[in-house]
Amino acid sequence: MSKAKSKVTVAIHKLTSCSGCQLAFLNQGKALLSLLEIVEFKHFIEAGVYEPDAKVDLAFIEGSVSTPEDLKRLQEVRNNAKLLVSIGACATSGGVQALRNLADGDVWKRGVYPHPEFIATLDTSTPVAEHVKIDFELWGCPITVQQIRHFVQQLTLGTLPQPEMEKLCMECKRQQNVCVVVTRQAPCLGPVTRTGCGALCPEFGKACYGCFGASEQPNARSLANRFSGLGLVSEEVAQRFAAIHSHEPAFKAQVEHWQGLSVREIE
Ligand code: SF4
Ligand code: SF4
Numbered sequence: 001m002s003k004a005k006s007k008v009t010v011a012i013h014k015l016t017s018c019s020g021c022q023l024a025f026l027n028q029g030k031a032l033l034s035l036l037e038i039v040e041f042k043h044f045i046e047a048g049v050y051e052p053d054a055k056v057d058l059a060f061i062e063g064s065v066s067t068p069e070d071l072k073r074l075q076e077v078r079n080n081a082k083l084l085v086s087i088g089a090c091a092t093s094g095g096v097q098a099l100r101n102l103a104d105g106d107v108w109k110r111g112v113y114p115h116p117e118f119i120a121t122l123d124t125s126t127p128v129a130e131h132v133k134i135d136f137e138l139w140g141c142p143i144t145v146q147q148i149r150h151f152v153q154q155l156t157l158g159t160l161p162q163p164e165m166e167k168l169c170m171e172c173k174r175q176q177n178v179c180v181v182v183t184r185q186a187p188c189l190g191p192v193t194r195t196g197c198g199a200l201c202p203e204f205g206k207a208c209y210g211c212f213g214a215s216e217q218p219n220a221r222s223l224a225n226r227f228s229g230l231g232l233v234s235e236e237v238a239q240r241f242a243a244i245h246s247h248e249p250a251f252k253a254q255v256e257h258w259q260g261l262s263v264r265e266i267e
Pocket of ligand 2: 168169170172173177178179180181182188189190191199202207208
């Protein structure tokens with residue numbers, strides 16, 4: 001067997017997304033060269049490799065299912081891959097575009113586009129796991145270089161990594177950051193958000209936006225009550241939980257509980 005044939009064949013696909021998560025692969029710098037010693041990219045448009053229907057050992061998929069084309073493409077990607085890994089908030093929970101699930105998408109289409117009849121879209125934006133079997137999920141908006149490295153390292157050992165579900169507060173405390181809830185009364189989502197970003201926002205004195213989705217056992221209701229106690233009005237509490245992962249069940253429950261007028265009601 002030739003050396004090239006012994007490499008793990010990899011494809012990186014995209015549905016509805018901003019492509020930010022794919023950049024984490026390119027942002028690896030020198031580590032990308034090491035990765036190329038063990039993997040062969042068959043399809044990775046951002047790196048100039050194009051073979052969308054290649055059958056591969058491992059496929060990463062970015063983006064949410066937001067259009068009929070997304071749905072069709074997702075089925076093809078699943079059929080062509082032995083292992084399928086969803087990457088980023090869009091793929092794992094529907095992403096920012098899942099805000100449409102809380103409203104009437106037709107109202108938004110008519111309000112935004114002069115010719116809404118040209119827009120072919122589904123009524124919802126949903127995670128890929130709602131449509132096909134997924135073997136592993138990498139959460140984040142965007143995912144990080146470290147997540148990819150850890151995942152590939154585990155894979156080379158012949159196993160999938162354990163999902164990282166620890167609360168961001170744990171990571172934040174280990175870094176000895178000053179808590180922005182205690183010192184600034186800032187509505188930080190760290191107590192219910194999974195770790196993985198390095199507590200980036202609290203490190204710079206900002207409240208966590210929840211980019212990495214819900215942690216293990218998220219007590220979102222209590223945190224939402226705390227935000228209310230900090231002085232946020234109901235709509236602001238809802239917006240904190242809706243920003244990136246509005247379709248994630250724990251966050252969605254708080255959005256629905258605290259949101260005021262819906263777009264449909266405004267109309
Ligand atoms: S998860 Fe965030 S960074 Fe990744 S594709 Fe979606 S919007 Fe872009
Ligand atoms: S700043 Fe946020 S993430 Fe850090 S300890 Fe406080 S609540 Fe937790």
